Amino acid sequence: MIEAIAGVLILLGAAFTFIAALGLVRLPDIFTRMHASTKAGVLGSSLILIAGGILFADGAVWARVIAAIFFLLLTAPIAAHMIGRASLDDKHRPKLQKPSD
């Protein structure tokens, strides 16, 4: 039962990682690409690390898993904000809606 839950978590994490990569390739400009990569990247690696914690079922492993996830959740918004601010200028604006012409 534990192994089935961990397997589902691992598959979900891999799927989210693939969605992030797909968004990185398919979306039109850097701001939408950033949205795909940071959000789904954090979710994908967090789910796989949680699956590892469930499988090993050890206090030291859980501590490492929680530290890694906490660090990811803390730093991903900061990094995304800095990249977004650095790439925002007169020529590169977010495309908020489709051009009507």
Place this chain on the structure above:
Amino acid sequence: MSGAEFLSLAIDLSFAIIMASIALGFYRIAKGPTFGDRVVALDMMTMSIMAFCGLFAVFADDPSFLDPAIVLALIGFLTTLALARFAERREHRDDNEGDAE
């Protein structure tokens, strides 16, 4: 299908999916029109490799492979921060960011 069989199948499938994600990230790094696109792709690849480390810890049944995931989270954050600062400073120097690479 027992739990252990499902887990090993999920691990094998997830290895392939994460490899494909890293390949797509490489595509965006090679093609990406602006500097920010490349940094975002690098960030996504760092998170994918973190997921790969967690997956390999489960695959090898050895929790010491979780430590590189924490180190990668640290290094990825610092890399993104430094590159964002670099892009912000370079933007003030020259205007044609698109073909600066």
